[in-house]
Amino acid sequence: MPKLNEMRVFNASLIALALVLGLSAAVVHAQSFDDALAKFAADSYGDTEEAVAAVAASGNEMAVPVIFALQDGRLLFDAKAKKIFIKELSGRILDAASGQPAAAAPADLELVRINNRLRRAIEAALGALTLLSPDPQKRLEAAQAVFKSRDEKTLPALDAAIARETNAKIKRALIEARAAVVLFWSDAAEAAKLEAVGVSRARGDQEAMSLLWSLPADAPPTVSRAAVSAAKAIQGQLEIWNGVQNAWYGLSLGSVLLLAAIGLAITFGVMGIINMAHGEMVMLGAYTTFVVQELIRTHNPALFDYSLLIAVPLAFIVAGCVGIAIERSIIRFLYGRPLETLLATWGLSLILQQAVRTIFGPTNREVGAPSWMSGAFEVGQLNITYGRLWIICFTLIVFVALLGMLRFTRLGLEMRAVTQNRQMAAAMGIRTSRIDALTFGLGSGIAGIAGVALSQIDNVSPNLGQGYIIDSFMVVVFGGVGNLWGTLVGAFTLGIANKFLEPYAGAVLGKIAILVLIVLFIQKRPRGMFALKGRAVEA
Amino acid sequence: MSAFPFIRMLDRGAVLFLLLLGGFAVAIPAFNLLVPSGSALHVSTYLVALFGKYICYGLLALSIDLIWGYAGILSLGHGAFFALGGYAMGMYLMRQIGTRGVYANPILPDFMVFLNWPELPLYWYGFNSFAYAALMIVLVPGLLAFVFGWFAFRSRVTGVYLSIITQAMTYALMLGFFRNNFGFGGNNGLTDFKEILGFNMQTEAMRNALLVISCLALAAGFLICRAIVTSKFGKVLVAIRDSEARTRFLGYRVEAYKLFVFTLSACMAGVAGALYVPQVGIINPSEFAPGNSIEAVIWVAVGGRGTLTGAVLGAFVVNYAKTFFTSGILAPYWLFMLGGLFIAVTLLLPRGIIGSYEHWRGQHGEKHDAAMRVASPHAAE
Numbered sequence: 001m002p003k004l005n006e007m008r009v010f011n012a013s014l015i016a017l018a019l020v021l022g023l024s025a026a027v028v029h030a031q032s033f034d035d036a037l038a039k040f041a042a043d044s045y046g047d048t049e050e051a052v053a054a055v056a057a058s059g060n061e062m063a064v065p066v067i068f069a070l071q072d073g074r075l076l077f078d079a080k081a082k083k084i085f086i087k088e089l090s091g092r093i094l095d096a097a098s099g100q101p102a103a104a105a106p107a108d109l110e111l112v113r114i115n116n117r118l119r120r121a122i123e124a125a126l127g128a129l130t131l132l133s134p135d136p137q138k139r140l141e142a143a144q145a146v147f148k149s150r151d152e153k154t155l156p157a158l159d160a161a162i163a164r165e166t167n168a169k170i171k172r173a174l175i176e177a178r179a180a181v182v183l184f185w186s187d188a189a190e191a192a193k194l195e196a197v198g199v200s201r202a203r204g205d206q207e208a209m210s211l212l213w214s215l216p217a218d219a220p221p222t223v224s225r226a227a228v229s230a231a232k233a234i235q236g237q238l239e240i241w242n243g244v245q246n247a248w249y250g251l252s253l254g255s256v257l258l259l260a261a262i263g264l265a266i267t268f269g270v271m272g273i274i275n276m277a278h279g280e281m282v283m284l285g286a287y288t289t290f291v292v293q294e295l296i297r298t299h300n301p302a303l304f305d306y307s308l309l310i311a312v313p314l315a316f317i318v319a320g321c322v323g324i325a326i327e328r329s330i331i332r333f334l335y336g337r338p339l340e341t342l343l344a345t346w347g348l349s350l351i352l353q354q355a356v357r358t359i360f361g362p363t364n365r366e367v368g369a370p371s372w373m374s375g376a377f378e379v380g381q382l383n384i385t386y387g388r389l390w391i392i393c394f395t396l397i398v399f400v401a402l403l404g405m406l407r408f409t410r411l412g413l414e415m416r417a418v419t420q421n422r423q424m425a426a427a428m429g430i431r432t433s434r435i436d437a438l439t440f441g442l443g444s445g446i447a448g449i450a451g452v453a454l455s456q457i458d459n460v461s462p463n464l465g466q467g468y469i470i471d472s473f474m475v476v477v478f479g480g481v482g483n484l485w486g487t488l489v490g491a492f493t494l495g496i497a498n499k500f501l502e503p504y505a506g507a508v509l510g511k512i513a514i515l516v517l518i519v520l521f522i523q524k525r526p527r528g529m530f531a532l533k534g535r536a537v538e539a
Numbered sequence: 540m541s542a543f544p545f546i547r548m549l550d551r552g553a554v555l556f557l558l559l560l561g562g563f564a565v566a567i568p569a570f571n572l573l574v575p576s577g578s579a580l581h582v583s584t585y586l587v588a589l590f591g592k593y594i595c596y597g598l599l600a601l602s603i604d605l606i607w608g609y610a611g612i613l614s615l616g617h618g619a620f621f622a623l624g625g626y627a628m629g630m631y632l633m634r635q636i637g638t639r640g641v642y643a644n645p646i647l648p649d650f651m652v653f654l655n656w657p658e659l660p661l662y663w664y665g666f667n668s669f670a671y672a673a674l675m676i677v678l679v680p681g682l683l684a685f686v687f688g689w690f691a692f693r694s695r696v697t698g699v700y701l702s703i704i705t706q707a708m709t710y711a712l713m714l715g716f717f718r719n720n721f722g723f724g725g726n727n728g729l730t731d732f733k734e735i736l737g738f739n740m741q742t743e744a745m746r747n748a749l750l751v752i753s754c755l756a757l758a759a760g761f762l763i764c765r766a767i768v769t770s771k772f773g774k775v776l777v778a779i780r781d782s783e784a785r786t787r788f789l790g791y792r793v794e795a796y797k798l799f800v801f802t803l804s805a806c807m808a809g810v811a812g813a814l815y816v817p818q819v820g821i822i823n824p825s826e827f828a829p830g831n832s833i834e835a836v837i838w839v840a841v842g843g844r845g846t847l848t849g850a851v852l853g854a855f856v857v858n859y860a861k862t863f864f865t866s867g868i869l870a871p872y873w874l875f876m877l878g879g880l881f882i883a884v885t886l887l888l889p890r891g892i893i894g895s896y897e898h899w900r901g902q903h904g905e906k907h908d909a910a911m912r913v914a915s916p917h918a919a920e
Contacts, residue, residue, distance in 0.1 A: 343881050519691075524694075
């Protein structure tokens, strides 16, 4: 807080200085503005051009309306009295020098004529006052610049710009900029300041909040009070948005974890096989996507938007077949020896990595995003990219499909039967070894599908899978072995917890904290959140 | 009875191992220092350092075999204890550099000066004393193992769960040590060592001395392990390995047994790491990589788990193969071979080299040491 106070004092003294300078400047300006106006009455293009430049440079509050009127053909002059008038759109005649309605407008007013050369000069003059620029982007930037500079000399230009602005977004930015100026302008009326507080409150972002916190010390007490309460309200709101954003990032991370872990939930959770090569199945899926995109690029670029849709089933088949081959050639000899399975599959993961490294090279491979996955949209203060949104949807689709498969198909029924009671299932005529191979293939195939999605957000390199293997095991262990719902809850819990810890601890320490928390959690519930109960535990 | 434990401890295989190790410790320095470098019998200093490294790996493998082969605890995070011991030694060696560093700061190591650290962090205090560093080499890995094991064994985290948790532990430590603000040199780790206990580290004599010290440490570790596995305590460990629940029902406090042996094993791994660092001249966070720990497990599997001598043999064989293949034109194929080794050993040679030999000897009716039969991890399968 002391820092804030210092800043306020500093700001106040700056403003005082600016006012002193401004007042002395105003006297000079008034003189030059009147002289400049008089030149309009000369009825010569040369003089008018000089007048435009002088008026624009004067900083007078009537400068903008005058130049506008000139541009619109509404600037009139009295040749005899050398006086200039503005004809408003309503037909009212204003005195250009004072901005007051002319008491007695002469009847024989003449239009200040302009030519193309002058039009350019006018535009240049307005360009200096970019708030009135014809380019909407420039107007927006100018409004934001004013919001930051809070220069009260821009007020007339702002008012003119607000009156003229038709783009709602820019108009709002202008009004907010005006509010910022008014709040810091010590001459502004209290009511105007209160209104400005309301405008800033409605803006409701970080900048508005810091604006309201840093009001000058000479602000009227009512304004200060209103500003503080508004700032607090914004702070509360921002905290909520911040939470929403963290939750969104957490959901996004959780869906990635879920994708990577869901296949493992089948092989490790349901079958009890420690497959350390699981990450390499994910990697195979990602490389399948790469190959599909390469083929499309060289043969039929028009299909590029469908490349991921084509890659999904292919990745499932590739990883699934590799999975079945692994099960038949290695894992089936190691059932009941989990530690040996772990070592053998670790060796397998080394081989698969090195094989991919040999075929595709050790560097990252480029996998493009189809057009429907790029871009983003905003909800309130939240920025949502389509890519992340699609991955979350895709994850949930895969999850539901897998649940449905296990629940409603014959293969799913047989899988559940074999994992629950192998002998009984065999006695019922289920070929258990075939089911083992298919279950393992299913888990691996889903890992391959995960690879398609992960190719969109991660580097496709031979090490892709290694980054996920420990996290995936954590998810399955945390969620509870043998339970897909546990995996779902575990993945999203870990994802969200990770993102909420990150702002406090940083990405790496956040990750370490999560690992420590899981180790502690396993103390409490050694079998995970959704542990199987009853007979199934020891089976 | 009082003389018997010693005899039981030093059976024929153990004596043979110790003799071989002793011969190795004498022969290598002799061939390095006494035989002129032109001679065909000369052992180059490079090889001395290499063998010294292998001996340290052997000690690490021994520590893993003690818990995996005899107590059934498969730790995939023993590289972490190894690296922690290494870091403790590295910190001592960093403090020894003193004003000879690039920035010539008498107290702060170079990387701290580089990162604008104003003063030495508290946990670096005392590492200028070798005695303190030696204590930390044993204490830090031991303490971590004790706390970790206490939590894990108390809540009966066993089997693959324990393996995965230990892997996560070393992974978390790796992430931490990679950070600069942890105060251990970040990415680059600790290196550029000058001397140890006042002796220049770059001399041939020092390399040979380190090799001999490593051999002594390995012999001591071997004797400790033999003493444990041939004692009644060791029999309980084997019982826990073969049926933890039954042992518990017989009234043994399984957690205490496991915790003791796990902590001891971590201390041994720490010593191995501490001896490793001066011989390779660097310690960095990649030593914590989960892959390293798993590779150490495969040394044990290759040599034969539950045989002790096999663990050391496995460490030698696999690492010699690694050095041989990664230095030649076959380098791109080394990972294929290592991966294949993992699969082949688990599928075809589950007892490992020494274990298979003993099994073969047992089957051919030769007189067989009773302790060996009990110690074989496959007796119950």
